[in-house]
Amino acid sequence: xxxxxxxxxxLVTVRSGGKPFKAGREMRDIGVLxxxxxxxxxxxxxxxxxxxxxxNTLQPDADTLDGSSYVALPGFVDxxxxxxxxxxxxxxxxxRSEGKTYQDIAAQxxxxxxxxxxxxxxxxxxxxxATSKRLDAMMKHGxxxxxxxxxxxxxxxSEIKMLEAITELADEHLxxxxxxxxxxxxxxxxxxxxxxxxxxxxxxxxxxxxxxRRLAQFCDVFCxxxxxxxxxxxxxxxxxxxxGLALKLHADEFNSIGGTTLAAQLQxxxxxxxxxxxxxxxxxxxxxxxxxxxxxxxxxxLRNPYAPARKLIDAGVPVxxxxxxxxxxCMSFSMPLMMTIAxxxxxxxxxxxxxxxxxxxxxxxxxxxxxxxxxxxxxxDIVLYxxxxxxxxxxxxxxxxxxxxxxxxTILEFP
Amino acid sequence: xxxxxxxxxxLVTVRSGGKPFKAGREMRDIGVLxxxxxxxxxxxxxxxxxxxxxxNTLQPDADTLDGSSYVALPGFVDxxxxxxxxxxxxxxxxxRSEGKTYQDIAAQxxxxxxxxxxxxxxxxxxxxxATSKRLDAMMKHGxxxxxxxxxxxxxxxSEIKMLEAITELADEHLxxxxxxxxxxxxxxxxxxxxxxxxxxxxxxxxxxxxxxRRLAQFCDVFCxxxxxxxxxxxxxxxxxxxxGLALKLHADEFNSIGGTTLAAQLQxxxxxxxxxxxxxxxxxxxxxxxxxxxxxxxxxxLRNPYAPARKLIDAGVPVxxxxxxxxxxCMSFSMPLMMTIAxxxxxxxxxxxxxxxxxxxxxxxxxxxxxxxxxxxxxxDIVLYxxxxxxxxxxxxxxxxxxxxxxxxTILEFP
Numbered sequence: 001x002x003x004x005x006x007x008x009x010x011l012v013t014v015r016s017g018g019k020p021f022k023a024g025r026e027m028r029d030i031g032v033l034x035x036x037x038x039x040x041x042x043x044x045x046x047x048x049x050x051x052x053x054x055x056n057t058l059q060p061d062a063d064t065l066d067g068s069s070y071v072a073l074p075g076f077v078d079x080x081x082x083x084x085x086x087x088x089x090x091x092x093x094x095x096r097s098e099g100k101t102y103q104d105i106a107a108q109x110x111x112x113x114x115x116x117x118x119x120x121x122x123x124x125x126x127x128x129x130a131t132s133k134r135l136d137a138m139m140k141h142g143x144x145x146x147x148x149x150x151x152x153x154x155x156x157x158s159e160i161k162m163l164e165a166i167t168e169l170a171d172e173h174l175x176x177x178x179x180x181x182x183x184x185x186x187x188x189x190x191x192x193x194x195x196x197x198x199x200x201x202x203x204x205x206x207x208x209x210x211x212x213r214r215l216a217q218f219c220d221v222f223c224x225x226x227x228x229x230x231x232x233x234x235x236x237x238x239x240x241x242x243x244g245l246a247l248k249l250h251a252d253e254f255n256s257i258g259g260t261t262l263a264a265q266l267q268x269x270x271x272x273x274x275x276x277x278x279x280x281x282x283x284x285x286x287x288x289x290x291x292x293x294x295x296x297x298x299x300x301x302l303r304n305p306y307a308p309a310r311k312l313i314d315a316g317v318p319v320x321x322x323x324x325x326x327x328x329x330c331m332s333f334s335m336p337l338m339m340t341i342a343x344x345x346x347x348x349x350x351x352x353x354x355x356x357x358x359x360x361x362x363x364x365x366x367x368x369x370x371x372x373x374x375x376x377x378x379x380x381d382i383v384l385y386x387x388x389x390x391x392x393x394x395x396x397x398x399x400x401x402x403x404x405x406x407x408x409x410t411i412l413e414f415p
Numbered sequence: 416x417x418x419x420x421x422x423x424x425x426l427v428t429v430r431s432g433g434k435p436f437k438a439g440r441e442m443r444d445i446g447v448l449x450x451x452x453x454x455x456x457x458x459x460x461x462x463x464x465x466x467x468x469x470x471n472t473l474q475p476d477a478d479t480l481d482g483s484s485y486v487a488l489p490g491f492v493d494x495x496x497x498x499x500x501x502x503x504x505x506x507x508x509x510x511r512s513e514g515k516t517y518q519d520i521a522a523q524x525x526x527x528x529x530x531x532x533x534x535x536x537x538x539x540x541x542x543x544x545a546t547s548k549r550l551d552a553m554m555k556h557g558x559x560x561x562x563x564x565x566x567x568x569x570x571x572x573s574e575i576k577m578l579e580a581i582t583e584l585a586d587e588h589l590x591x592x593x594x595x596x597x598x599x600x601x602x603x604x605x606x607x608x609x610x611x612x613x614x615x616x617x618x619x620x621x622x623x624x625x626x627x628r629r630l631a632q633f634c635d636v637f638c639x640x641x642x643x644x645x646x647x648x649x650x651x652x653x654x655x656x657x658x659g660l661a662l663k664l665h666a667d668e669f670n671s672i673g674g675t676t677l678a679a680q681l682q683x684x685x686x687x688x689x690x691x692x693x694x695x696x697x698x699x700x701x702x703x704x705x706x707x708x709x710x711x712x713x714x715x716x717l718r719n720p721y722a723p724a725r726k727l728i729d730a731g732v733p734v735x736x737x738x739x740x741x742x743x744x745c746m747s748f749s750m751p752l753m754m755t756i757a758x759x760x761x762x763x764x765x766x767x768x769x770x771x772x773x774x775x776x777x778x779x780x781x782x783x784x785x786x787x788x789x790x791x792x793x794x795x796d797i798v799l800y801x802x803x804x805x806x807x808x809x810x811x812x813x814x815x816x817x818x819x820x821x822x823x824x825t826i827l828e829f830p
Contacts, residue, residue: 097762344715347514350512395504398556398751
């Protein structure tokens with residue numbers, strides 16, 4: 001089956017020529033082509049060039065789409081979400097507007113544990129149903145690949161329930177999903193005085209099961225004061241690696257306790273948050289293969305400092321932007337809005353924000369050989385926007401500009 | 416013609432009982448009713464109560480809408496926009512991400528004057544067409560009443576062209592529009608060394624014509640260093656008052672030069688921006704009828720300080736929130752996102768943000784006797800949201816949660 005998108009006003013390829021990501025200064029190079037056409041065959045991009053290049057090979061029953069009024073970008077690759085959750089936390093949002101901090105609220109029994117209670121109480125079917133609706137909305141806003149973490153179960157039963165739900169959604173939903181085991185998201189209240197026991201449960205019971213049943217591709221830890229220490233994080237991640245899981249780490253969100261240094265040592269796929277990363281830690285990421293995943297929406301939502309995106313990019317670190325969609329610290333899945341926040345609050349250029357939200361997000365998820373750019377051989381996950389210039393995407397904020405979503409080469413229809 | 420919206424999950428009335436606005440501490444009182452029903456007759460709200468209250472009076476051909484899965488709010492009243500403009504300024508957006516300020520860019524020939532050039536070059540028909548599309552989008556996002564300013568013409572011909580376009584849109588478009596003459600938005604380049612002449616042109620030629628042809632209901636001035644001084648602003652506004660125009664003022668945006676004091680002296684309908692308002696000026700607004708219109712999107716977009724919303728509200732000043740939708744300093748018309756920015760960055764509570772975006776916006780536009788709350792006798796401009804609680808509106812940001820827009824008692828259908 002062929003689909004030709006012809007004469008695209010601006011085709012933002014984010015081409016990398018086979019490299020897994022763009023480091024620092026390369027991030028501005030987003031490979032814009034004017035009036036280019038893209039041929040898709042069986043869901044894969046097979047040609048990019050002038051429409052006349054394809055005319056010979058076009059099958060009689062090929063679909064064609066006039067791209068002349070659109071700007072095309074790779075579908076967003078949202079490399080950090082907690083999109084599967086029970087309950088909601090709009091009351092904490094109201095409390096924060098009155099001056100309470102995220103940490104105040106957590107100390108009073110809100111925060112992650114409030115979502116843990118609601119997620120434990122929900123059935124797998126309920127969680128899948130609510131999340132499926134969210135994934136529909138994410139696709140409508142241009143996201144075609146998403147990472148989803150467990151971590152609101154914090155018990156063997158509930159973590160497995162979450163990961164099964166994510167894995168089943170990965171099979172059933174059109175969006176592409178990678179699953180991350182985040183049993184080390186917080187210490188469950190049942191293990192309040194038994195940290196070592198919970199870590200033992202994670203490493204020696206849950207992790208082997210998760211790995212064996214392929215319920216996750218990644219293991220992640222929330223390395224933070226009041227959550228998991230650097231040494232605990234190291235232990236968990238090293239164990240995960242022996243089980244064949246790829247690694248991620250939440251680091252330097254509220255305090256700089258050495259998480260990013262650990263991430264660099266372990267050469268994890270991504271180290272996420274970095275609002276309080278030190279200069280030394282930035283240097284430590286400079287030459288590795290670890291992607292720094294920044295979460296502008298969290299700083300915005302919690303009115304916290306922003307990660308030093310400019311310093312990271314200027315130091316040559318490959319930077320991704322993700323939504324961190326979750327009910328507590330960022331109740332938004334809008335990748336264009338994350339780009340706007342990055343451009344306006346973090347001195348990220350519109351071009352860098354595009355690379356960060358596509359190719360580098362894919363690298364953080366280990367799928368940049370398949371998605372994240374519009375290049376021959378990659379999966380045809382392409383979004384067409386009804387805008388005059390790609391810069392509108394971050395500039396014209398607070399509304400959904402996506403006009404057509406092409407997933408695996410198929411133009412989606414939304415009700 | 417009757418329409419019954421029955422058993423609304425949460426009906427946020429923002430009722431004021433005939434008062435034109437809610438001052439300061441009253442702003443949290445948004446009058447939420449659970450499972451209430453609203454009867455609309457010929458576009459006007461005639462009953463609010465239990466569905467059974469209406470059954471006797473319901474005509475056989477009345478329309479009914481089951482509200483049980485919705486939260487209902489008054490349509491947003493966006494009291495400060497420059498929604499009619501030519502061109503766009505995404506390149507300035509990119510320059511700002513690289514560290515240039517709004518003032519740097521204006522000094523280099525960008526800024527307002529860049530939009531002036533594009534607006535002068537456009538025909539009235541082109542301006543109307545582009546703006547009509549924007550107004551459609553605003554309605555889809557829950558805005559049912561909007562103020563639109565001139566001020567990108569800055570010549571007799573082009574200012575009149577803008578005001579005619581706005582006035583014609585007010586007749587032709589379903590959204591309710593109030594028009595503001597902002598000839599004093601910037602000094603046009605042609606009058607560079609002839610300030611007094613331009614002010615004379617404004618006051619003695621353009622203003623009488625605008626008033627006579629009823630092309631505007633308000634007159635506004637950008638009182639700011641590099642734009643119009645306090646004395647110039649006073650002169651223009653006093654002259655406007657003699658022509659029967661109501662008054663507004665842009666004040667304290669980048670510098671505190673006394674604009675808000677002038678606004679309080681003249682008892683203008685609204686004083687807008689206030690990012691740099693002084694403590695004294697806050698006190699001056701305390702007991703007047705002037706609404707303080709805050710523009711959270713501008714501070715966000717330009718990475719500038721936010722107006723001291725908390726101090727204004729705590730001082731008892733009636734505060735409104737508006738989008739300031741315009742191509743330079745806030746390329747967004749999303750009122751829910753303005754609420755989110757106000758809650759997260761300005762310590763405004765979700766309840767205050769709702770009052771600010773509805774009733775108090777209507778007061779800033781002089782239409783709070785007709786719209787801005789869901790009360791008997793008011794126009795049926797009601798928006799139904801597919802959310803479990805009204806707090807979701809600011810909490811779940813970056814996506815459009817409006818499910819049904821009821822304008823003048825009619826449920827709108829969007830293509």
